[in-house]
Amino acid sequence: MLLEIAVFAPLLGTILAVLLRASGSRAGAVWSSVALMAVSALAAVAVLVRHLVAHVAMHDVALGAWIHVGHFVTPWSLREDTLSLVVVVMVSVVSALIHLYSVGYMAHDRTMPRFFVYISAFTFAMLMLVTANNLLQLFFGWEGVGLFSYLLIGYWYDRASANAAAIKAFVMNRVGDLAFLIGIVLIYAQFGSVSFNQIFAAVPQMVSHHYSLFGDAMPVLDVIGVLLFIGAMGKSAQIFLHTWLADAMEGPTPISALIHAATMVAAGVYMIVRMSPLISSAPGAMAMIAVIGGFTALFAGTIGCVQNDIKRIIAYSTCSQLGYMFLGAGVGADQAAIFHMVTHAMFKALLFLAAGSVIHALADEQDVRKMGGLWRKMKITYVTMLIGALALAAIPPFAGYYSKDAILAAAFANHSGPALFGWVCGVLGAGLTAFYISRLMILTFHGAPRGDADVHAHAHESGWTMLVPLLVLALGASFGGMLLDRPFVGAGNAAFWGSSIVPPANLVLQLSVPVPAWVADLPLLLALVGFGVAYVFYVIRPSMPVALAKAMPGAYRFLLNKWYFDELYDSVFVQPSKRLARVIWRGADDQVIDGVPTGLARWTTDFSLQMGRAQNGSLAVYSFVMLLGLLVLLSLFLVVR
Numbered sequence: 001m002l003l004e005i006a007v008f009a010p011l012l013g014t015i016l017a018v019l020l021r022a023s024g025s026r027a028g029a030v031w032s033s034v035a036l037m038a039v040s041a042l043a044a045v046a047v048l049v050r051h052l053v054a055h056v057a058m059h060d061v062a063l064g065a066w067i068h069v070g071h072f073v074t075p076w077s078l079r080e081d082t083l084s085l086v087v088v089v090m091v092s093v094v095s096a097l098i099h100l101y102s103v104g105y106m107a108h109d110r111t112m113p114r115f116f117v118y119i120s121a122f123t124f125a126m127l128m129l130v131t132a133n134n135l136l137q138l139f140f141g142w143e144g145v146g147l148f149s150y151l152l153i154g155y156w157y158d159r160a161s162a163n164a165a166a167i168k169a170f171v172m173n174r175v176g177d178l179a180f181l182i183g184i185v186l187i188y189a190q191f192g193s194v195s196f197n198q199i200f201a202a203v204p205q206m207v208s209h210h211y212s213l214f215g216d217a218m219p220v221l222d223v224i225g226v227l228l229f230i231g232a233m234g235k236s237a238q239i240f241l242h243t244w245l246a247d248a249m250e251g252p253t254p255i256s257a258l259i260h261a262a263t264m265v266a267a268g269v270y271m272i273v274r275m276s277p278l279i280s281s282a283p284g285a286m287a288m289i290a291v292i293g294g295f296t297a298l299f300a301g302t303i304g305c306v307q308n309d310i311k312r313i314i315a316y317s318t319c320s321q322l323g324y325m326f327l328g329a330g331v332g333a334d335q336a337a338i339f340h341m342v343t344h345a346m347f348k349a350l351l352f353l354a355a356g357s358v359i360h361a362l363a364d365e366q367d368v369r370k371m372g373g374l375w376r377k378m379k380i381t382y383v384t385m386l387i388g389a390l391a392l393a394a395i396p397p398f399a400g401y402y403s404k405d406a407i408l409a410a411a412f413a414n415h416s417g418p419a420l421f422g423w424v425c426g427v428l429g430a431g432l433t434a435f436y437i438s439r440l441m442i443l444t445f446h447g448a449p450r451g452d453a454d455v456h457a458h459a460h461e462s463g464w465t466m467l468v469p470l471l472v473l474a475l476g477a478s479f480g481g482m483l484l485d486r487p488f489v490g491a492g493n494a495a496f497w498g499s500s501i502v503p504p505a506n507l508v509l510q511l512s513v514p515v516p517a518w519v520a521d522l523p524l525l526l527a528l529v530g531f532g533v534a535y536v537f538y539v540i541r542p543s544m545p546v547a548l549a550k551a552m553p554g555a556y557r558f559l560l561n562k563w564y565f566d567e568l569y570d571s572v573f574v575q576p577s578k579r580l581a582r583v584i585w586r587g588a589d590d591q592v593i594d595g596v597p598t599g600l601a602r603w604t605t606d607f608s609l610q611m612g613r614a615q616n617g618s619l620a621v622y623s624f625v626m627l628l629g630l631l632v633l634l635s636l637f638l639v640v641r
Contacts, residue, residue, distance in 0.1 A: 002047035003061055003078055006088055007131055009040035010095070010124040014117055021113035029113035033120045034099045040123075041089075041096040048085040056080070058499050060133045067136065074194065079133040083500035086338065087130040087270055090345050094262035095123040097469035101353050102254040104465035105360060109252075115155065119258065122148035126263040130270055135184045135194040138274075142180070142235070142267060146173050149264050153251040165247035172244040176234020183227030187278075190220055200277040207281055221278060225285025228275055229292075236268030236322045239296045243565050245319055249311040253356030256311055260318040261349035269325045269341055273334045277502060286330050287418040290411070293326025294422025299563070301432030305439070306559045309366050310355045313440050317392060318348060320429055324407050327422040333410035334501050339488040340403035346476035347391035347399055353473065354385035357466055358444060361459040362451065368443040370451030377459045380467055382445050384474040389441050391477040393434040393527050399481035401524075404430070406489045408523055409515045430523040434530030442538040 013036035020028040050056065058081035066076035078084075099119065106112045125148055129141025154166030184194065190206060191199050209220040232238070237245035245265070249256055259265060272279060272289065279285055300319035307313045321344050328337035359366055361378060375382040391398035394405060408430075411423040449456040461467070487496040537545050549556040561567065614625070 002043045002050065003080055003085075003088075003131070004063075006040050006043040006047060006092055007078060007124070007127045009036045009043065010092075010120045010127065012036055013120040014124065017113055017117045017120060021117065026113055030103060030116050033116040034096075034103060037092070037096040037099045037120065037123065040127075041092040044085070044089045044092040047080070048082075048089050051080065051082065051085055052496070058082075074134055074136055076137065077133050078131040079196070080131075081500035082497050083274065083338065084131050086342065087266070088127060090266075090342050091123065091126050091130065091262045094345050094349050094473075095119075095126075095258060097472055098254050098258050098261075098349065098353070101257075101356070101466050101469040102252075104463045105254055105356055106252065115152075115252065118148055118151050118155070119255065122152060122258065122263060126267065129267055133196055135187065135196075135199075138271065139181070139184060142231075142271075143177070145235075145264050145267055146170065146177065149173075149248070149259060152255040152259075153248045155251050155255065159250065162250040165244070165250040168247050169244035172241055173234045176231045176241055179227045180231025180234075183224050183231065186220075186224050186227065190224070196274070203278050203281050219282065219284065221282040222284035225275075225279045225282035226288060228279065229272060229285060229289050232268030232272050232326075233292065234268070235271075236265045236326070237319050238268075238292050238323065238326065239299050240565075242296070242300070242319055243562075243569065246312050246315045246562070249309065249315055253311065253352060253359060256315070257349045257352035257356070260315065260352060262345045265318060265322055266341055266345070269322065269329065269337060272326070272329045273337055273501065276329065276334045279329075280332060286332070287416070288330075289326050290330025290416075290418040290422045293323045293328075293330055294411070294418075294425035296320065296323030297327065297422075297429040298323075298425035298432070301429040301436065302559055303562050304436040305432060306556065307436075308369055310358065310368050310371075310440060310444065311352070311366055313368070313436060314348070314351050314355060317351075317433065317437065318344075320433065321348070321392070321404075323429070324404055324426055327411055327426055328407040330422065331407075331411045331414040331416070331419045333407060333489075335489050335493050335497060336403065336406040336410055338501070339484060340400075340407055342484065342488075343391070343399035343403040343477075343481050346473055346480050347388045350384060350388035350470065350473035350477050351392065353466070353470055354381050354388060357381040357462045357470065358385075360462055360466070363455050363458075365451055365455065367451075368440060371444045371449070372447045372451070373445070373449040373456070374459060375445040378445075378461050380461060381470065384470040385445075386441060387474045387477050389437045391481075392437050393530070394430060394523060395434075395527060396524070397478075397482055399477050399479075402481035402485045403488075405520065405523060406485075409520060412515050412519050427523050427526060431526035431530040434527035435534045438531050438534030439538055442534060446539070447542075 013033040016032040016036070017029040020032060058079075061078040061080055063076045063078065065073075067074040099116070102115065102119065106115055109115065122145065125141050125144030127141070129138055129145060132138035132141060150166045150170045153169050154162045156162045187199060188194055190209065191202050193199060193202075203221070206220055210217040211220055211223055212218075213223070230241075233241045245260075248259060251259075279289070297320045300316045300323065304313050304316035304320065307316060321340070325337045325340050325344070328334065328340060357378065358371070358374065358381060361374070361381075362371065365371065387398065391400040394400040396402075404426075408423055408426050411419045411426065414420075486492055558564065614621070
């Protein structure tokens with residue numbers, strides 16, 4: 001019963017919030033959502049502890065029948081294994097803290113109850129996704145997360161930028177979701193089932209199966225694995241399908257934290273790890289995952305170095321960190337990928353919520369160039385955000401050090417070409433990460449105030465509802481890595497994960513293989529170099545960044561404009577689509593669909609008016625018309641005869 005409570009408590013919170021909002025109880029709608037989310041978090045922790053202590057085997061908790069069409073039967077049940085329960089705890093605990101934080105952050109918003117309706121439903125959709133025991137149920141949660149992210153990114157719908165960002169996220173995710181859906185269809189066609197247990201059991205028999213594509217034979221599992229990964233690329237914002245992520249900052253900051261820390265962007269990584277028994281038998285798909293993940297880690301880091309919006313800097317760090325997770329999955333280190341997902345949820349939620357505290361104190365100012373000198377006024381926010389920054393930069397003993405280094409070590413130990421490419425990108429990304437997060441901290445909290453003097457003068461620390469989540473997350477970002485290192489990726493990881501994560505047969509997890517000392521130390525060394533460069537640029541010689549940008553204007557604009565992906569997609573996809581839509585609108589809709597019926601209606605009206613004028617009641621006119629008609633009939637008769 002504990003798992004059902006953990007999953008469905010947020011749904012109950014959504015329903016109560018709707019009812020109480022309709023009755024006019026603003027406080028009731030808000031606090032019922034917060035209370036039920038806390039119940040979900042406590043139940044999730046309890047069920048995980050019970051699962052581990054009692055050594056409960058993987059099983060499904062049946063809820064009832066769902067789809068029954070002919071021979072196709074799909075029940076609705078919850079999967080209870082270590083992987084799903086770990087992610088349920090991550091989602092519910094982080095969401096509960098964000099719910100509490102939102103009470104203070106959204107206090108002055110007149111539509112606050114609507115916000116809690118959306119955020120609770122958003123959490124429920126993610127919990128449904130991670131507890132699914134088949135692909136269709138997972139897809140239900142997958143689309144639910146997409147729907148509520150659209151509503152929350154565009155929460156302030158009176159802003160054109162928020163509406164545009166919501167539409168962009170929705171459309172970009174539809175691209176990935178189409179590939180994911182095709183992958184599900186192919187799985188059903190090949191395996192005859194969408195149930196995880198049946199799919200995983202049949203994988204060995206499918207290794208030798210091929211599709212004939214473009215005149216070449218391609219392994220079935222590689223094709224399916226690539227399609228699943230494209231779906232994950234959309235949800236988890238990997239390069240080419242990443243452009244929605246930074247624009248999603250138009251939503252309220254608590255939503256930025258929830259999307260980036262524990263829900264939507266984590267869905268893609270979770271799905272790939274959940275499907276790892278299939279994907280690990282698809283070497284082509286794994287190579288693609290490792291290359292895209294590694295390159296995204298580097299690519300997003302370069303953009304984060306020059307952004308000026310405090311939330312966008314952290315957003316690009318999310319994109320980069322997700323790349324590390326996919327790199328781990330691509331080299332067979334699924335345990336390390338989930339480890340980094342969990343630690344990332346702690347320190348990324350912390351960074352976003354601390355940024356929200358700063359924005360709240362500065363009357364919604366988000367440009368780091370207009371901040372400065374805040375550490376004396378916001379000491380708790382400063383210390384907690386510093387902990388999040390050190391965890392993000394993977395400085396020991398903070399959480400990110402253990403999980404990110406586990407991924408990089410596994411990538412190096414794998415020794416394949418894609419893995420080594422990902423390792424090089426990841427190591428370089430470590431230096432960039434330290435640089436841009438140091439830049440953010442220095443510009444936000446140190447130096448002299450650079451913004452509006454009145455706004456800075458009134459800056460103050462946030463209330464308790466916002467500070468308590470910061471302190472709890474700071475504890476997780478400080479000690480979470482040390483506590484979870486041994487069970488997640490250490491010597492005891494096989495016993496901890498059980499059958500929920502099985503190392504690939506052909507790409508054995510390399511976490512236990514020692515790497516050379518220089519390999520283990522290089523990410524930390526580059527992180528320290530990143531700290532040093534940021535200190536020189538923004539403390540010792542603050543004129544250097546401007547001089548460097550002027551010396552290399554092309555490179556600076558290239559990074560500032562995010563590698564011009566938005567401009568490229570706008571010219572290749574958006575503008576041609578608008579022109580085509582305009583042609584269809586004017587040509588087909590106006591002139592044909594509307595034009596023909598409108599024209600016929602106008603002609604009928606005009607004809608009726610003319611006929612009506614002939615009915616004037618004059619006997620002379622009627623007699624004359626009858627005579628004309630008689631003459632016409634006689635003429636026709638004579639001609640025909």
